[in-house]
Amino acid sequence: MLACGTPDAVDRYRQAKQAAARTVLEAKTRVWEEFGEAMEEDYRSASKRFWQTVRRLRRGKQYSANTVYSAGGELLTSTEDIVGRWKKYFEDLLNPTDLPSNEEAEDGDSEVDSSITQAEVTEVVCKLLGGKAHRGG
Structure with missing residues (x-):
């Protein structure tokens, strides 16, 4: 799709994506139905295995x-x-533990003007807003 970029390629991509999503959904549904049937059978015939599975599912994934x-x-x-x-x-x-002392920090900052202007603040805020409306001041 990206290589061609034609409307026909885009349409084929969407159809393939939808077909894949349907297939995955059907497979998940089938697996859950089979799991439910197996759990029901375990409840009747192998209650220990049933309750082990229930406890494992309640705990969730443990990494x-x-x-x-x-x-x-x-x-x-x-x-x-x-x-x-x-x-x-x-x-x-x-x-x-290895922070610079106050004297070292002051010496290093002597060349840089640390005052911030209104224009600088406005510019940064405009960039943060990403083109959204803002109030001027």
């Missing part, structure tokens, strides 16, 4: 991190090590 790299590049695999690494990472991120 776990299998590996994380340490600060030194070592691969960590145990849950305790991974949690410790995340703790250290966020402690370092939220509590930085």
